[in-house]
Amino acid sequence: MPDRFVDVRDPTADELEPVAETIRDLRVYGVGDPPPPVILLLLGREIHETARSKGFYKTEFLRTPTGLPAFNTSLPAEKLALIHEEVSETLKALRDDDREKEAEEVADIVIRVLDYAAWRGIDLDIEVEKKMAKNRTRPHLHGRKF
Numbered sequence: 001m002p003d004r005f006v007d008v009r010d011p012t013a014d015e016l017e018p019v020a021e022t023i024r025d026l027r028v029y030g031v032g033d034p035p036p037p038v039i040l041l042l043l044g045r046e047i048h049e050t051a052r053s054k055g056f057y058k059t060e061f062l063r064t065p066t067g068l069p070a071f072n073t074s075l076p077a078e079k080l081a082l083i084h085e086e087v088s089e090t091l092k093a094l095r096d097d098d099r100e101k102e103a104e105e106v107a108d109i110v111i112r113v114l115d116y117a118a119w120r121g122i123d124l125d126i127e128v129e130k131k132m133a134k135n136r137t138r139p140h141l142h143g144r145k146f
């Protein structure tokens with residue numbers, strides 16, 4: 001059997017549950033509230049680990065003139081610019097009427113957003129639900145023209 005067919009199956013829900021349970025335990029949510037889902041959190045962590053392993057965070061810490069490591073405060077802005085790049089690539093695919101490329105670029109947007117959130121400690125399972133709850137109360141077109 002060729003190497004590419006080596007069993008690298010996705011973990012089962014039963015195998016993931018202990019991991020999810022640990023993450024739930026680390027979160028803060030109201031007593032009696034149902035535990036929030038961890039789908040985006042787990043996916044984001046995997047994406048972020050992959051991005052790190054591919055060198056996308058090699059400039060996270062820079063050397064000061066005295067040789068000490070210091071956080072690269074421009075890196076979050078760089079990451080946001082790269083999300084924007086993927087949005088622009090999606091627009092190009094749309095203009096080219098290339099549905100396959102459009103789908104790939106939308107996936108790139110999601111990957112970069114989940115990477116950013118995982119890196120910045122933003123729990124998107126919770127934040128998306130909070131924002132959707134807010135959006136559900138907003139008026140038609142959120143009170144705007146379009």
Ligand SMILES: [Mg+2]
Nearest residue numbers: 086089105108
């Ligand atoms: Mg892309």
